[in-house]
Amino acid sequence: METFGDPAIWLPWTFAALMGLSILIYVILDGFDLGVGLLMPLANEEEKDRLVASIGPFWDANETWLVLAIGLLLVAFPPAHGIILTALYLPVFIMLVGLILRGVSFEFRAKAPASQKTRWNAAFFAGSLMASMSQGFMLGMYIMGLTWTLSHVAFALLTAVFLTVGYSFIGAAWLIGKTEGALQAHAVRWARGGIWGLILGVGAISLATPFVSARIFDKWFSLPEFLYLSPLPILSGALIVYLWWQIRQLPRSDDRMSWGPFAAAILLFALAFGGMAYSFYPYVVPEQITIYDAAAAPESLFIILIGTLFVLPAILGYTVLSYYIFRGKATELRYD
């Protein structure tokens, strides 16, 4: 345990990194399947089944990353877990209701009598919307330091809308890769409609974060940090330009580059996330509690870490396996 230096330093750091990684994977993976849910009302009846089929084998495992992220917060930083979640009591409730509605609608829409299908489709959309909006809201509140003032709530409502549109964009990008024909053409149109959410969302968060605290401002706008960090906004800008250009070229008749927008969107999410992580480090509760103060006992963290080192590669491995098995264009979902 002492090999790497003081375990009270490197263990919290490792766990913060693991938690960050889980959140990022969650935002990307559940982001696209929430996004597909958000697009439901835009699709016609036949397309709706294909939309659901494109995420059917994956959504369950995608959501598990949220459980892992919140679990890591819970186990590695217990006091922070309590503070963050009690401060976000109401949006958490709305998100959970959304996730419940969405998860069960997946099953019910396929199994309930056909006359009820419209209702379950509506529940599927409503659940996706509630989950996306509340996640965006929580993101905004977190950036604003988890205090409920009018201006903070207003900012959080903005991020709620932007993240929701951003999710619908990555959902559309997923569909561009995962579908073909008329539906693919629709997905391209949806992506064109959703890209502004991505731009405004990334822009708003990037602009607002440094002005929340002088500490974060100095982390970004002092030399030489500013120069080292400059690739981050430049790369993000380049990705947005690429996305803008690419979705005006798609769909191509030979299906070339149909995964381009999805891959670029992933990178963009990752860059934005990296920027945020840099801003808030070392705090887990913004400007209040650092990861080092909130960390659980090193003995306990160490025993989780040992397991994680064995298990996480396995999880990643069979996740990749699952995406490999269900590779290619989405087909009808069936149990046999």
Place this chain on the structure above:
Amino acid sequence: MDTLLLSRIQFGANISFHILFPTITIALGWVLLFFKLRFNATGDQKWMDAYLFWVKVFALSFAMGVVSGITMSFQFGTNWPGFMETVGNVAGPLLAYEVMTAFFLEAVFLGIMLFGASRVKRWVHTLATFLVAFGTTMSTFWIIVLNSWMHTPQGYELRDGVVFATDWWEIIFNPSMPYRFVHMLLASGLTVAFLIAGISALRLLWGDRAESVKSTLRFGVVTGALLIPLQILAGDLHGLNTLEHQPAKVAAMEGNWETGPNVPLLLFALPDEEARENRFEIGIPSGASLILKHKPEGVVPGLNDFVAEDGTVMHPRVAPVFFSFRVMVGTGIAMLLLSWGGLYLMRRYGAGEMPRLSLYAFSAMSFSGWIATLAGWYTTEIGRQPWLVQGVLTTKEAVADVPAGMVLGTLLGYLAIYAALIVAYIAVITYLARKASRGEPLGSRVHPASGEAEVAMLQPGE
């Protein structure tokens, strides 16, 4: 109502709703593996029909379990921050292992199990089915470890009011864990046995004469009849374990106020918390002493031993524990009578020709496992009060400082959704059974089970 009580009701509502679905999926995963292996071995289409019907129930139950499970993981933080702050060093790793070794396993391979049959080799699909069943069981293991540790904590030390783990072996294999784990697995097995028997009976009543229905009825009745005596034995052993570690809970279960010998086994009573006595007692003389100490003069602990000198009550409220225990035992006895009676009738008349009355009885008992499981959990969880972690942390110390109105609002929201979803769940299972009874196909693919089918598939012109 105050925040504490509302938060308890909210957590109780969430966990009650949640446990319904794992109770089904834990055992149903293994049952599906069994159907699948039978099909692999015999090539008999009835096993594939059984698999295809019950895998739908499994998928639906699994989704309900996942979404309600996510809710649980947030509730620790939103409503019970004191829990993780005090015992996080023990609870944290256990929950982390649950998510990492079990949750991911089942969630990822579920996709392959449900939708991958046409995309992977048959053995890969069978393996995925096994991994899902194994994952749900592992999940149960870790959660039961944590829950049992909250009842019988050991392997830790307190430093400045915070729990630190000292011996993980002692924590995992804490005294009540093996009993609780076996008790829960058997409960799941029984719930599924009666669900399968009940739905199959319903389909027979609707005139469905399919071989697969007779086979699943046979399977449900035989499994139920085999498991129920084991469960009664496991429950009895668990009770003795509780007597040793949590006597206050046993005193509440028995409705016994004064410690003493020759304590009766109460069949009915109305515990009066104010007067600290029972009214309208009907009991079997020395019954409780016999069960708990195996002799009539055995001394059974009484609730009055758990009142502090200053009058602070350190035992649970008696009535909820007393009654839920009786509901659990009563349901268990009904299960015993029905499954053994059913076994006799089945041997005599055959699964397809059982008297209609018995089929009605099985249908009525379809969800009896839920009732028994919930009643059992209420007994043990309410029975632990006022403690959250026995002797370490009280429920009151752990609750979040959230306004009562907020908790009430979200509680009503959860209750409304849960009520609607339970209705929809039962309605859809009934609908699926109805649809299957009408002979609508369960799947669209022809299964190349035997050589004949394979040849048939190769015929041109189809």
